Amino acid sequence: MMVSESLSDSVKSIMDVVGHNHDVVLREIALGSTGRKAAIIYIATLGNAEVINKSLLQPLMQMKAADGDADSDRFKERVIDATIVLTELVEDDSVAVCIRNILTGNTVLIIDQINSYIILSTAHLEGRSIEEPKSESVVRGSREGFVENISTNISLIRQRIKDPTFTMLQYHVGKRTERELVIAFIKDIANDQIVEEVCRRIETVDIDDAGDSGFIEQFIEDNTFSPFPQVMNTERPDRVVNALMEGKVAIILDGTPFVLIVPVTFPMMLYSPEDNNERWMYSSLIRMMRYILAFVSLYLPSLYIAFISFHQGLIPTKLAISITSSREGVPFPTFVEAMMMEITIEILREAAIRLPRPIGQAIGMVGGLVIGQSAVQAGIVSPIMVIVVAVTAISSYTIPIYSGGIAMRLLRFFMMFAASMLGLYGIIMVTLLLLSHIMKLKSFGTNYAGAFVHYHPSNWKDSIIKYPLKWFKERPNLIDPKDKKRAN
Structure with missing residues (x-):
């Protein structure tokens, strides 16, 4: 369904789907002295009430009438550009997209006689703080580990990678419960064919709810009946960064502290981030x-x-x-x-x-x-x-x-x-x-055998024996990266 210019019809199309929940809040307001009405819909247990009150409700309810308010497009631009004091907002005309955003903690603003929804980022999700990874302990190395919040996990990677070609592609997986999934890679290093194959496999994932990265791993692996893991999972941001710098691809799923790395070779199972330190x-x-x-x-x-x-x-x-x-x-x-x-x-x-x-x-x-x-x-x-x-x-x-x-x-x-x-x-x-x-x-x-079948000097420098760091002039040739030279 698409948005209607009638405020009551637009509100009804959303509340018919999510209105049966006791924590769904519908607030209808008058936009100051402009003569227009609006409504906001959000989930109280997921939304940030302080942000909604100070950055959304107060500015909207204190609006003054201005010339040109009769024009819906100009009025909408004034609301977005000069009234709402939130940095993250998007417009959409799909009821399904609005419902998905409401269920993730965002707020939907509906204005009478305007044929689009305004979706505002007001989610406030509880989660644990950044801690040392429990499954991959090291003596010398970073003490930061991923958490269940995808935004926090992305920030942990971005803090370590300042490359402007660092690219992230957003997907949503799950038919019943949609979860955000991000494919991360460095565009100037990663092989385009590998990136395209990862995207293709992610698009074919058909599941009600991808509760953990393990679900994604089982859908995208090459050989289901092999005893060997063909996708690496890790809680360590430094391991992900090292993999991205070699031309590999990371898969980050919301709701899990484990990030996936592809492609994988058997020797990688015996490597530790501590080896580089x-x-x-x-x-x-x-x-x-x-x-x-x-x-x-x-x-x-x-x-x-x-x-x-x-x-x-x-x-x-x-x-x-x-x-x-x-x-x-x-x-x-x-x-x-x-x-x-x-x-x-x-x-x-x-x-x-x-x-x-x-x-x-x-x-x-x-x-x-x-x-x-x-x-x-x-x-x-x-x-x-x-x-x-x-x-x-x-x-x-x-x-x-x-x-x-x-x-x-x-x-x-x-x-x-x-x-x-x-x-x-x-x-x-x-x-x-x-x-x-x-x-x-x-x-x-x-x-999967890695350097044992690729007799190239760049692959053997970091295999059984780790060469001195000064000798690492080339990236491993296993995945044919675009930029084969390292900067030491």
Whole structure:
């Protein structure tokens, strides 16, 4: 429906849709001595009452009659340009657009005999203050994290990027509950094809309510059945800024503190923002350690099962005797023993996350110690198995991206099944399948394997070993950025 010149008809077209809510406020006023009437509609629980009273109602009700008021267009211009003291306002003639703005906390002004609505930004939404990100802690780096308000999140990025070509495209997603979504990129760096593909996929999102960025992630990823995350989510503005400076694209959704970054490669799951803040020697050492620990978290239980069940001859004699003596009296096969302990660890991990923080920490520490010690004393599992599972769990915590750690935990069980059936041959077969899958997998047209398949010097300077910052003369060639030169 479109706006009507009749004030009562225009008000009725909106109130028929939202008027049943007790917090919807309709205020009809006389515009001073001009002889015209008007109405404002807003939601009391979302609007800023002080701003509405001082910047909207008072100026409108104190208007004086002037020459030319009989002309509706001139009168509307006087209201907008010389009366209302709000900086953010737009005109529209669609009832649907007005209702959407009312439901987001804005105020709609309707003036009699004027065939357009005036939408004013008066939203006052409650939210938490900026805090340190809980899911991506660093020793050296920014302590600011995203919040649930999209305007605050955009400001955190704008404070760090002063580039005039920094571009943001606005969308609305959700059929029932529309949420604002912004696609951010640096126009002079980002590849146009990637930006167009991101926009195309966002436009195809068909959902009632995109409650979190995770909903958007599942709609726009390339391979739904891949265990690897193809879209990165982060709470850290500095990580987003670094990605934008390399030519990547950020997706910001209202109502969530997690911003999405595309395209993504597997090595990015092992990078931390702290790597850019430390000297190259420290960063390279820590990064190599993360690769080793990711390998340990994926393969250690399956290798233990394979050696104990199939390849005992490959174990050194003294170690084999020690393992055999520790397993004496254990009633279960190695695979069952490992599965029991891995599932127990997953249960403790999940319980620690869901419970209140002080209780969760106690459950994680005390539960692991008590259950492990009790299981060993009862002869259900061997001490060496407790050590293997504990080292595996600790290794998985070193992966900086939570979704990357989940992928390793999932694949670990496939490795254990393969090891229990075919030993080392099973592990090798699953590894080959994983490698072939990673080599074929793409994220918005970019190879997921990253620098491991792109033999270009600019890609290897920030891969397993981080080169000195002075050597970074070019941006990574993976996504073919427009501006390939860095300014050091």
